[in-house]
Amino acid sequence: MTFAYRVLTPLCLWPWDNSSPNTRHRRAFLKIPTISKFKHLHPWQLPMLVALYIGLLLNFPFYRKLAEIFDRLGQVDLGFMLSIPLFICAVLTLLFTLICWGPLRKPLLCTLVVLSSLACYASLTYGVVIDYGMIENFAETNSHEALSYLTPGAALWFVVTALLPSLLIWKAPLTPALKYHKAVISSCLVIVACVATVLCIATGYYQNYTSVGRNNSYLKAMIIPTHAIYSGAKYVSNTYLAKPEPFKHLGLDAQQAKSDPQGKPNLLVLVVGETARAKNSSHYGYQRDTNPFTRERGVIPFMEVSSCGTATAVSVPCMFSAFNRDNFDGKQARNQSNLMDMLSHAGLETLWLENDGGSKGVADRIPFHTMDPKANPSLCKGGVCFDEVLLAPLKQQIEQQTHDGVIVLHLIGSHGPTYFKRYPKSKGPFTPACETASIENCSSEELVNVYDNTLYYTDYVLGQVIDILNNNAGQHNTAMLYLSDHGESLGENGLYLHGFPYSLAPEEQTQVPMLFWSSEQFAQQAQLNTDCLTQKAQLGGFSHDNLFHSVLGLMSVSTSLYHRDLDLFASCTNTPSNT
Numbered sequence: 257m258t259f260a261y262r263v264l265t266p267l268c269l270w271p272w273d274n275s276s277p278n279t280r281h282r283r284a285f286l287k288i289p290t291i292s293k294f295k296h297l298h299p300w301q302l303p304m305l306v307a308l309y310i311g312l313l314l315n316f317p318f319y320r321k322l323a324e325i326f327d328r329l330g331q332v333d334l335g336f337m338l339s340i341p342l343f344i345c346a347v348l349t350l351l352f353t354l355i356c357w358g359p360l361r362k363p364l365l366c367t368l369v370v371l372s373s374l375a376c377y378a379s380l381t382y383g384v385v386i387d388y389g390m391i392e393n394f395a396e397t398n399s400h401e402a403l404s405y406l407t408p409g410a411a412l413w414f415v416v417t418a419l420l421p422s423l424l425i426w427k428a429p430l431t432p433a434l435k436y437h438k439a440v441i442s443s444c445l446v447i448v449a450c451v452a453t454v455l456c457i458a459t460g461y462y463q464n465y466t467s468v469g470r471n472n473s474y475l476k477a478m479i480i481p482t483h484a485i486y487s488g489a490k491y492v493s494n495t496y497l498a499k500p501e502p503f504k505h506l507g508l509d510a511q512q513a514k515s516d517p518q519g520k521p522n523l524l525v526l527v528v529g530e531t532a533r534a535k536n537s538s539h540y541g542y543q544r545d546t547n548p549f550t551r552e553r554g555v556i557p558f559m560e561v562s563s564c565g566t567a568t569a570v571s572v573p574c575m576f577s578a579f580n581r582d583n584f585d586g587k588q589a590r591n592q593s594n595l596m597d598m599l600s601h602a603g604l605e606t607l608w609l610e611n612d613g614g615s616k617g618v619a620d621r622i623p624f625h626t627m628d629p630k631a632n633p634s635l636c637k638g639g640v641c642f643d644e645v646l647l648a649p650l651k652q653q654i655e656q657q658t659h660d661g662v663i664v665l666h667l668i669g670s671h672g673p674t675y676f677k678r679y680p681k682s683k684g685p686f687t688p689a690c691e692t693a694s695i696e697n698c699s700s701e702e703l704v705n706v707y708d709n710t711l712y713y714t715d716y717v718l719g720q721v722i723d724i725l726n727n728n729a730g731q732h733n734t735a736m737l738y739l740s741d742h743g744e745s746l747g748e749n750g751l752y753l754h755g756f757p758y759s760l761a762p763e764e765q766t767q768v769p770m771l772f773w774s775s776e777q778f779a780q781q782a783q784l785n786t787d788c789l790t791q792k793a794q795l796g797g798f799s800h801d802n803l804f805h806s807v808l809g810l811m812s813v814s815t816s817l818y819h820r821d822l823d824l825f826a827s828c829t830n831t832p833s834n835t
Contacts, residue, residue, distance in 0.1 A: 296429045299361065300442045303352035306365045309421060310480060311345035314372045317379035318344075318478045325472055336464040339457045344479060346457075350450035351482070353443055366422040372481040373418035377410060381696050383751035385477045386484040390755045391491045392586070393567040397613060404674040407694045474760050494587050501591055506578060507598035510808075510815040512660065522660045522778060523732040524811060525650070525721055526739075528572065529714060530612050530669030531754060533743030534561065534767040536704075536711055544686070546711040549719030550771055555738075556789055558770040558824070560796030563742045566765045567755045571741040572616045572666075575800040578817050590617040595804050596664070597621055602813045605661030607653055609646050612668045619664070625649060642680060643667045643717045647724065654728050660811065667717070670710035670744060672753050679713035686712070695752060703746050722773050733781045735774035735810070739803060743768055770798065772824075782810060788828035798824065 297305075322340065326332045356364045375386045384390060458465070469475065477483045534540045538547045539557035564574035564581045574581060576596060577589040593601075600606045600622050608619035610626040627645045629636035635645040646665050653663055670678060676691040689706035690698035698706075718738055725734035743765045745751035754765045772789070779786055802824050808815065809823035820826045 296431045298431050298442065299439065300353060300446050302361065302425065302428060302430065303356050303365060304349045304446065306369060306425065307345055307348035307352050310369065310372045311348045312341055314376040314417065315341075315344060315480050317376060318475070318480065321475065321478060325468065333461070333464060336461045339461055343454060343457045346450045346453040347482070350447060350454070353446050353450070362426055362428075365425050368481060369421050369425065370418045371484060373414060373421075375480045375484050376417070377413050379478065379480075381410075382753050383745070383749070384753065384755050385474065385757055386480075386487065387477050387757055388487040388490055389565065389567055389570055389757070391484070391487045393569040393755055395491065395495075396569050396616065404672075404677075404693050407692070409694050409697070474757060477757065498587075504592035506593040507601060507815045507817050510598040510602040510813055510817075512602045512604065512811065512813050519781065520731060520733050520777065521658065522781060522811065523654065523657060523725070523728075523734050524662045524807065525665060525725060525734070525736045526662055526807065527665045527667065527718065527721065527736060528575075528612075529738060529740030529769070530568065530667050530671050531742065531744045532670050532711060532714060532740035532769055533764050534769045535743070535764055536708055537769045539769060539771070544708055546708050547715045548712075549715045550722070550773070553719055553722045553773060555718075555722075555771040555773045556786070556793050558772070558793040558796075558798050560798065561739070561768050561770045562799040563740070563766050563768050564800035566742050566758055566761045568613060568741050569616055571800065572618060575739070575741070575803045576618045578804055580801045581799065594618055595807060596662070598808070598815060598817070599662050599811065599813060602811075602815075603659070604811060604813070605657055605659050606663075607661070608664045608666065609649055609653075610666045611641055611643055611646055612666045612671070615664075615666065637677070640668065640677060642678070643669065643714065644720070647717070647720055650721065651724055654724065654732065657732070662807065662811065665721070667714060669714050669740070670707060672707075672744065675706040675710050678710045683713040683716055684709035696747075700747060707744065707746055718771070725773075725775065729775050729777060733775060733778040735778045736772070737807070737810075738769070738771040739800070740768035740770075742766070782812070782825075783830045784810075784825060785828045789825065792824070792828060 319341070326337065352365065352368065378384050378386065536542050536544075536546060537557075538545050539551070539555075540559065562581075563571050564584060565571040570584075570586060573586055573589045573594070574584045576594040577584065577592075578594075579585065579589055596606055596608070596618055606622045608615055608622060608624045610619075610624065614626075615624065627636070627641045627649075629639050629641055632641055632645045635642045643665075646667070650663065650665065668678060673693045673695045675695075676684075676689055684706075686705040686708045688702050689709060690702035691706070692698065695703055718736070721736055725732075725736060728734060742754050743763075744754050745756070745762060745764045748762060748764055751762065751764075756762070756765055758766065772793075774782075774784065774786070778784070802822050804817075805819050805822040806824040808818045809820070809826050809829070
């Protein structure tokens, strides 16, 4: 009992709490030094100390990347190297002094420490950069996906680097409030000192900073927490503060021209994959057979397909929009008609079946059905379902469909870091597999095995979709197009997961699989030459930009927004809509 008292009491008592005799007695017994013996902090000193903590310690990922750059450069000016942490601390002190005032000083500083801790952990563990795209992706993450990142290591990191420092900040003794003019003067002196430091460093090493910054422009995005704050403020401004604009209806001229109105309806199942990278697909030369089910069903793989983004929140709206990746604007895209809207306007039956984190606005104006884990206990665990859960509603919809239509299946696919939860154990042939969310602690073999299992299971589901379409060939002309939203990093170059800025992202995050299958009846009705398409698919050089125009062309929908040169099927068909 005495041992527990001695151990636990220091964790429960704050040394600066002198409110009761018992507290003072216990402190004397434990011989804990009281902070009242130390000089109280002036209000301007607290932001400076927090800036030093964040600038020197929580910016370790930034300094690590700098070390790699300096190592490649060879001989680097020592004074320039030493000036960098001083420069960052001066800028952070300046920033924190300007924004952390009065009663909001401690709450704001605690918030900055928490945000910096999270950004540092994400960068150290997964190699991600907290930019606008990552903020957007995180904001649209559902609770089950967010909880998958909560690991014992993450919790311990948060306690040590965020919670404890925040408590110290909150309890830090400050001198009695200075008169207003004295507080202003002291803060102004700090600001002047910071500005002078920055100017001196800039004057002495301007050429060095310009050279390193120009050749490594991504470095500014790695500085914690400035870029994260800027990106978060931009996201909030664009999402919640910007004046709403009227919805822009596009493709109102869209109409379908079917060559045989009395024939069987055409049905395209568009499967949107999640986090599947082409590098680990046997369709693209991967040595391990991760695609046995689609290969034996005769799919056509398209080579060298680039994604529009490295995160779902960007890629999915982009691939369904009339924009190309180069001119894509997420805010604008969500405020105007997309591919599914135009198909619906042209008279096609549309449906979005969801088993991931939502359609990201694409299916807001068409029939939408998300999978209910409670209604499918055999295929769902912990609020997340295996992708097989989509097959039953797909069958049901096909049986009810009487006109030409497009059904979208949005898979959860290979979404990490809990890859082991994306497939049934019976559909995971590659062992040993990493069965933890702390993927950075798994061996490379275990991580690749568990990821390949997700691809194997996705391929199984695609094979089942094809079988369902084949079984309904008597009532429909059927086809399937599969395209993943983005790829994934599995530890290459210290990167994990996805979401890295596109201009810097490795091909593991941007090169994705795209597969096409059609029944003979669909190919005949669409006058599609599959031999020609197979040859064209081998040429490569495709992207998400092709999806919008290819689906319009495949379903014989004409509109002024359609561009034949971006239609994957146009050069191998003779249909009127594509001539």
